Amino acid sequence: MSTIVKYEKGVKLSRKPENLSFIADPTTNAASQGSHATFITHAHTDHSIAFPDAAAKVFSTKIASELYEKLTAKRPKNTHFIEFEKKQKIEDVEVKFIPAGHLLGAAQILFYFPDMTVCYTGDISTDEMLTVPKAKIPDEEIDVLITEATYGSKDIYFDSRERTKITLLKWIVENLQNKRTPLINLGHLGAAQEIIAFLNSMLSVDILCDSRTSKINETYKKNKIQLNWENYEDIDVSIFEPENTVVLLPRAAKKLPSFLDGHKITRAMVTGQAARFAYTKFDQTFPFSMHVNSTELVNFIEKIKPKKVYTLYGFDSELAFLVRHKLKIPSRPLKLAKKKPTLDEYLNDKK
Ligand SMILES: [Zn+2]
Ligand SMILES: [Zn+2]
Numbered sequence: 001m002s003t004i005v006k007y008e009k010g011v012k013l014s015r016k017p018e019n020l021s022f023i024a025d026p027t028t029n030a031a032s033q034g035s036h037a038t039f040i041t042h043a044h045t046d047h048s049i050a051f052p053d054a055a056a057k058v059f060s061t062k063i064a065s066e067l068y069e070k071l072t073a074k075r076p077k078n079t080h081f082i083e084f085e086k087k088q089k090i091e092d093v094e095v096k097f098i099p100a101g102h103l104l105g106a107a108q109i110l111f112y113f114p115d116m117t118v119c120y121t122g123d124i125s126t127d128e129m130l131t132v133p134k135a136k137i138p139d140e141e142i143d144v145l146i147t148e149a150t151y152g153s154k155d156i157y158f159d160s161r162e163r164t165k166i167t168l169l170k171w172i173v174e175n176l177q178n179k180r181t182p183l184i185n186l187g188h189l190g191a192a193q194e195i196i197a198f199l200n201s202m203l204s205v206d207i208l209c210d211s212r213t214s215k216i217n218e219t220y221k222k223n224k225i226q227l228n229w230e231n232y233e234d235i236d237v238s239i240f241e242p243e244n245t246v247v248l249l250p251r252a253a254k255k256l257p258s259f260l261d262g263h264k265i266t267r268a269m270v271t272g273q274a275a276r277f278a279y280t281k282f283d284q285t286f287p288f289s290m291h292v293n294s295t296e297l298v299n300f301i302e303k304i305k306p307k308k309v310y311t312l313y314g315f316d317s318e319l320a321f322l323v324r325h326k327l328k329i330p331s332r333p334l335k336l337a338k339k340k341p342t343l344d345e346y347l348n349d350k351k
Contacts, residue, residue, distance in 0.1 A: 003113040005144055005310065007335040011120050013111060020091055024109060024120050032056035036091045041122025042106035043067035043189060051076035059090065061097060063105025063223060070215040071189050082107075098136040101125035102290050103190035104220055108135060116143035119306070123148050123313075125289075126296045127161055130197035131225050135292075137303045145306035146334055150291045152311060152319030156275045158287040165198050168270065168286050172246055175266045176205070183247045183256070185282070186270040188213050190290040192248055193220050195270060196227050199246060206245045208232040210257075213248060232257055294319060298326055310334035 004014050010026030012035070023035040025047040032038040032050040040048050040060040050056045051068045054077040062081040069075060082088055084107065087096045097107035102123045111118040119142045124135040151158075158164065172182045186192050192213050199207060207229040209217065214231040221227055232240075232247065237259040247260070251271060269279040272289025279285045292300065294315070301309060301323055309331035311319040316333035323331035 002115050003118070005118060005146065005334070007312065011146055011312070011334065013113075013118060015113065018092075020093070022091075022093070022111070025122065026050050026056075029053050029056070032058075039095075039109050039120075040064060040068075041100065041109060041120070042103055043071055044103070044123065045072060047122060051079065054078050059095070061105040061107055063219065064107070066219050067103070067105060067189060067216060070219055071212065087112075098138060099133050101127070101129070101132045101135040103132060104193070104223060104225065106132070108138075110138060110140070110142075117141065118144045118146065119304070120146040121148050123150065123290075124292055124300070126292050126300050129161070129194055129290075130201070131194045131220065132290070135300065137300070142304050142306040144308050144310065145301065145304055146310045146312060147297065147301065147319070148291070148313050149297070149311040149316045149319035149333075150314035151272055151275070151289065151293045152297055152315035152322070154294045154318070154322065156272075156293060156315070158272060158275045158289060158293055161288060164286050164288045165195075168195070168268070168288070169199070169202055171268065171284055171286075172199070172203070172205075176243055179243050180264045180266045181242045181245055181247060181260065183249055183260070183265050183267045184270055185249045185251050185253055185268070186288075187251050187290075189216050191270060191288065193217060193225065193227060194290065195248070195288075196229055197225065200226070200228050206230060206241065207248060208235070208240075208245060209248045210250060210253075213250070232259060294322060298322055301329070302327055305329075 009028045009031035011024040014021040021035045022037050024039040026032040033055050038050045038056045038058045043064045048068050052074040058079045065076045065079050082097045087094050094112040096110040100106040100108045102125045108121045126134050128134050175182045209229050211233045217227050242263045267282045268284040269282045270286045270288050274285035275287040309323045312334045320331040
């Protein structure tokens with residue numbers, strides 16, 4: 001009669017005699033089709049591939065499903081919406097979504113099994129930001145916490161988000177004063193909206209985005225997050241004021257939009273990954289992330305006081321180590337390391 005928690009192309013929660021299985025954030029269609037219910041924490045595509053799969057019974061927030069459609073131009077099917085903070089019975093198990101921060105509509109999921117309460121965080125941020133609240137600490141006792149560990153290593157350091165935003169602002173202002181248009185590469189969904197909201201609050205410059213980011217911005221606006229920007233793919237280029245404009249580009253964009261031809265520009269990359277990697281093609285990098293860093297993760301877990309912690313994504317072993325040593329809570333990566341080959345297997349492989 002016990003609940004089994006493991007990683008099987010997604011966070012898999014199953015109960016044996018009842019033959020019940022749930023999956024959260026599956027990474028293959030087969031994983032969700034083999035489960036009674038599929039849960040999606042948020043719209044980022046490494047968590048949300050089950051949305052367009054009609055054969056999967058998907059539970060998510062309404063905003064996550066809308067943002068997924070804007071981000072991918074694929075239509076979610078067979079999706080059932082769950083509101084934050086409202087317990088709902090799914091296959092006889094009570095489930096609740098609570099805010100995760102990270103991006104609009106992102107949820108942590110609580111599963112109230114008879115023998116244990118499980119919380120799966122999805123991706124989280126614990127700072128109060130302009131576009132998202134901080135990840136909520138569950139009210140109830142948590143037996144098993146499954147937490148993201150994207151930046152779960154203490155070797156990855158980023159400055160406070162406030163300070164990074166101010167540094168970015170200074171860089172923009174200096175360049176505009178020198179008559180160079182700042183171009184900023186950053187994630188379509190999450191970081192882009194937070195940076196737009198911040199720039200709107202600090203400067204009266206025009207912000208130009210691509211069509212996809214504009215569509216995502218519309219969903220934020222509909223949900224009462226005030227954002228001001230224009231879509232450079234449908235503006236009249238003659239109204240572009242190079243000395244009073246900031247251009248946001250998709251994170252992976254290499255080609256520049258043609259309205260910038262012949263203008264003096266400067267380029268920046270905004271991403272948490274800038275704390276790990278050098279982006280040498282850019283004039284400046286800003287390690288800004290909508291994910292928690294390792295210190296924030298440890299503080300978050302300390303407040304929850306779970307009995308056991310599984311770590312997932314990114315630096316899972318490093319975070320599990322921090323949790324064991326700093327918090328004295330049993331912890332290990334949810335994904336077990338691949339089985340090591342025996343000496344015979346190793347030697348036979350070499351032949
Ligand atoms: Zn995410
Ligand atoms: Zn993620």
